[in-house]
Amino acid sequence: MRAALTRAAGLAAVLALVGLLPWLSGKDPALSLLRARSAEQEPTAEALDAIREDLGLDAGPFGLLGHWAAGLIRGDLGVSWVSGSEVLPSVTAGLQVSLALMGASLAVALLVGTALALPVLVRGRGGAGTLGAMLAAVPEYLVALLLLVVAGVWLGWFPTSGWGGPAHMVLPALALGIPAGALLGRLVADALPDALDERWVELWRGAGVGRRAVTTAALRRVLPPLIPQFGMAAVGLTGGAVAVETVFAVPGLGRTALGAARSQDLPLLQGAVLALLALGLLVGVASAALRAQLLGPALRDAALTLPAARPVRVSPAVPAVLGTLLAGVTGWGLLRDPYVIDTTARLTAPSWAHPLGTDALGRDVLARLGHGAGSTVGTAAAVCLIGLVIGLALGFLPNAATGLADIANALPPVIVGMLVAASTGPGAGGAALAVALISWPPLAAHAAALAQEVRASAFLSAQKAIGASPARIMVRHVLPSVAGPVSRHAVLRLPGIALALASLGFLGLGAQPPSPDWGLLLDESADYIERAPVAALAPAVALALLAALAVALSAHTRRGGPRRAPVRKEAAPVAV
Structure with a gap:
């Protein structure tokens, strides 16, 4: 029942966010509508007030949400601010x-x-x-x-x-x-x-x-x-x-x-x-x-479980090779300036001066690739940390986490990214927020399973018997046994999160020019892929290598066998 209520509350929150987009964006809908209907008309106070009254935009956030919900029930989704059509x-x-x-x-x-x-x-x-x-x-x-x-x-x-x-x-x-x-x-x-x-x-x-x-x-x-x-x-x-x-x-x-x-x-x-x-x-x-x-x-009510994924056969040297290759390209590119524009060297082929060629503005592709790795992976690391904190917090609240996780799993990063971009404008911070909002469910599920296992251990009963307080048991025993494995899990998700951020950058919802974000580089290079294929495919290859690294790291971790959480002297080992 709690999980069902949480699902309903989460869905209601998402619908409210969608309905309040005109208010959350901070833009004046009346001005946008006036410009869409007549570019020559002066935006006088009387004209703007008439539009606000006609569309119910002057009723505040709750009135705006109610007006949108009432139209939704009637099958009326409103009028486009740009075209003026239904x-x-x-x-x-x-x-x-x-x-x-x-x-x-x-x-x-x-x-x-x-x-x-x-x-x-x-x-x-x-x-x-x-x-x-x-x-x-x-x-x-x-x-x-x-x-x-x-x-x-x-x-x-x-x-x-x-x-x-x-x-x-x-x-x-x-x-x-x-x-x-x-x-x-x-x-x-x-x-x-x-x-x-x-x-x-x-x-x-x-x-x-x-x-x-x-x-x-x-x-x-x-x-x-x-x-x-x-x-x-x-x-x-x-x-x-x-x-x-x-x-x-x-x-x-x-x-x-x-x-x-x-x-x-x-x-x-x-x-x-x-x-x-x-x-x-x-x-x-x-x-x-x-x-x-x-x-x-x-x-129909049987709790059938999903069989564990079998490990992919990947040599332990593969993650090291992929990581070294990406680190080498990144380090080489960091030695160069990614913002120097040379219009006389636009879309040049690879050379000693520009090993990966230049882009449409004559900027060095290798330099932008290297500096973009820092911003892309750095942002992904921050998102991983946020997801880890949320996952650990909700892992100890399994009833609440289940319903919220269902809502988060049903929202692809792109949709959340569009909602955040509409509210705050496109940017690296908005993209990071969008991915962080839906990246925590696997970590929360992992934390919940470990917490349940630790709480069922016999040594916790002994700690309670000798008078240890619940707060001490949580801080000294449960949390350390859970945080270590979940942290390693979060690190393994780093390449996948970087790919999600790159996808938002590719769609123009993430980092904005002249940032060298990998997704943005891929978007910018798609227009001249026939004329300069090396420069255009360089960010694509880098992202493909990042995906391969994610697979290799996951496979290498599984091949290493089960790991155990750090054990304190007074605690029994807990299998992960």
């Missing part, structure tokens, strides 16, 4: 395009996932391996840029922009579906071997049941606990679609929302974000219904 038709048109793209992306994801899980289905052993882990870790916008250059520009197989027919859907669907399919395939490939080792499989085989029937039953056995993960992957498509639709100029809902956030067209942004949230909630409800249908009435 918001609902624009949202509906974008939603139709996004639904078609998501359907095609899910088909691609199922094909990719089936291909990665097929060896396990046939042999009963194996897994998705390094390839699946790498594909799942690469952001959609990197896959989109690679497909755009190779299949669209160099080979000319498919259109690179627009939305005119099935051919225009191929590259965007591949960009969204490949990472999602790799994740789904790896989940199934990791879960199937455990199911095939269960006792019932041996009995079925002894009774002469064929391999196909056994494999089908094992697949049905592992699907229910995986369905929520599939739902989260589908929700992730709504966030990835924003970047992919932007790369391929697809007029979908994600691109509509991003354009509204950039132009501060808050009514259109409210409608687009509301539609994206509703889509995510519907996917969650559908996944829960599908899980219940697969379980059947007898097992």
